[in-house]
Amino acid sequence: MSDNLDLWTKVEDIDPEHTKAISGKDYSGTSPKPQYMIKLATEHLGPVGKGFGWSVIDDGIERFGDTAIHFCRIRFWWRDGEDIREYENYGQTKMAYTTAKGQAKVDEDAPKKSLTDAIVKCLSHLGFAANIFLGRWDDSGYVNEVRKEFE
Numbered sequence: 043m044s045d046n047l048d049l050w051t052k053v054e055d056i057d058p059e060h061t062k063a064i065s066g067k068d069y070s071g072t073s074p075k076p077q078y079m080i081k082l083a084t085e086h087l088g089p090v091g092k093g094f095g096w097s098v099i100d101d102g103i104e105r106f107g108d109t110a111i112h113f114c115r116i117r118f119w120w121r122d123g124e125d126i127r128e129y130e131n132y133g134q135t136k137m138a139y140t141t142a143k144g145q146a147k148v149d150e151d152a153p154k155k156s157l158t159d160a161i162v163k164c165l166s167h168l169g170f171a172a173n174i175f176l177g178r179w180d181d182s183g184y185v186n187e188v189r190k191e192f193e
Contacts, residue, residue, distance in 0.1 A: 047169075049086060049168060049169055050168070050169030050172060051169070052086060052169075053082055053086060053168075053169050053170045053171070053172070054169050054170075054171070054172040054173045055171075055173050055188050055191070056074055056078065056079075056082065056170070056171045056174075057078070057192040058185060058188060058189045058192060059192070060074065060075045060078035061073065061074055061075060061171075061174070061179075062075060071174075071179070071180070072174050072179045072185075073174070074162065074170070074171040074174060076158045076161065076162050079161070079162055079165050079170055079171060080161075082165075082170055083120075083165055083170065087120050087121065088121060092121075093120065093121050094118070094119065094120035094121070095118075095119055095120075096116040096117060096118045096119065096160070096161060096164070097116060097117045097119075098114060098115070098116055098157065099115045099116060099117050099130060100113075100114075100115040101113060101114040101115065101153065101156065101157075103137060108138075108139060108140045109136060109138065109139040109140075110136075110137045110138040110139070111134050111135070111136060111137060112134065112135050112136075112137040112152040112153055112155075112156045113132055113133070113134045113156060114132065114133045114134070114153065114156035114157045114159070114160050115130060115131070115132050115160070116130065116131060116132075116133070116157065116160045116161065116164065117129070117130050118130070118131060118160075118161070118164035118165075120168070129164070129167070131160055131163050131164045131167070132159075132160055132163070133155075133156040133157060133158065133159025133160030133161070133162075133163060134156055134159065135149060135151075135152040135153075135155040135156045135159065136149060136152070137149055137152035173188075
């Protein structure tokens with residue numbers, strides 16, 4: 043039997059060149075670039091549709107006063123030897139809202155962003171970029187060590 047953390051330890055840190063600072067939110071931090079996450083998953087699991095993939099189970103819009111949130115629930119699957127494993131998770135994006143300066147904003151890409159958010163969240167639960175989500179990337183010294191490893 044293989045170690046349950048084999049995949050996790052291979053992908054828990056990612057190349058800092060493929061991250062971006064979180065902006066436009068009420069919080070700060072680092073986010074992995076989604077296409078790089080797909081590339082890593084392809085490297086470790088196989089191509090989309092063969093080694094891993096997802097189906098949209100539900101999506102829609104929830105309204106909260108002047109704010110509309112788009113949500114997307116997916117069923118994510120991946121191959122584990124001969125077995126197929128799967129689980130569900132959500133992504134969400136502000137779709138329409140009023141800024142602090144009173145300006146109305148609409149994000150026409152909200153459905154795409156919600157799907158991407160759900161995929162990244164699913165991959166993170168398998169260990170992809172896990173140290174970002176564990177908060178280790180909040181320590182600049184740790185990030186510098188990771189940067190040196192990828193140079």
